[in-house]
Amino acid sequence: MRELEMDAILESLKKVESRKVLPKSQRPSQQEAEEAVKTLLKWMGEDVAREGLLDTPKRVAKAYRELFSGYDENPHDSLGRTFEEVGGYDDMVLVKDIDFHSHCEHHLVPIIGKAHVAYLPDGRVLGLSKIARTVEIFARRLQTQENMTAQIAHTIDDALQPRGVAVMIEAEHMCMAMRGIKKQGSTTTTTCFTGAFHDGHNEQTNFLNLLRLGRK
Ligand SMILES: [Zn+2]
Numbered sequence: 001m002r003e004l005e006m007d008a009i010l011e012s013l014k015k016v017e018s019r020k021v022l023p024k025s026q027r028p029s030q031q032e033a034e035e036a037v038k039t040l041l042k043w044m045g046e047d048v049a050r051e052g053l054l055d056t057p058k059r060v061a062k063a064y065r066e067l068f069s070g071y072d073e074n075p076h077d078s079l080g081r082t083f084e085e086v087g088g089y090d091d092m093v094l095v096k097d098i099d100f101h102s103h104c105e106h107h108l109v110p111i112i113g114k115a116h117v118a119y120l121p122d123g124r125v126l127g128l129s130k131i132a133r134t135v136e137i138f139a140r141r142l143q144t145q146e147n148m149t150a151q152i153a154h155t156i157d158d159a160l161q162p163r164g165v166a167v168m169i170e171a172e173h174m175c176m177a178m179r180g181i182k183k184q185g186s187t188t189t190t191t192c193f194t195g196a197f198h199d200g201h202n203e204q205t206n207f208l209n210l211l212r213l214g215r216k
Helices: 003-017 030-044 056-067 128-139 144-158 172-177 193-197 201-212
Strands: 093-104 109-122 164-173 188-193
Touching: 030 056, 056 164, 093 128, 093 201, 109 128, 109 172, 109 193, 109 201, 128 144, 144 164, 144 188, 144 201, 164 172, 164 201, 188 193, 193 201
Parallel strands: none
Antiparallel strands: 093 109, 109 164, 164 188
């Protein structure tokens, strides 16, 4: 691998690693979170004392707890153990159309999309459900699509040390659909390639062709 490329990879790894999760001891209490929701409701112009809204702060806090549960999970652990008994299989493993719901870090508005993840094994494979699990953990944090794509690729790269990882995410950003320029139905595509997918034209083309298969 050329030195420059190595530098680029290390740089992006550092960026992924530097996303610190606030320790639980430094987080506000449930009650403070509910108060914050109440403040927002009032700021919007709502009467927080009306019946329909009485339990809303509690419900929002509970929903956020679930929608953002990715902060309390370690994606490295979620990949679990890797398996060496692969019967000599060394071709591409592709898991496509992994549905996810995330939230953009700029507006806290949903990002809805699909992730496609492939890797080229180097003697070891992952449990297939673990890939979807990794996507989910990163989706359940505030995201930019670019960052999520890189995080998934580098986490799998790190844990499995395969010959390469390819990640493509296609998603619709509700912050674009619902506000501002109101571009409804437009999807954003991002990719991240490491190792052989990054260096090899054939590997990348194979991945893109496999994704196209079965599409209308
Ligand atoms: Zn946004």
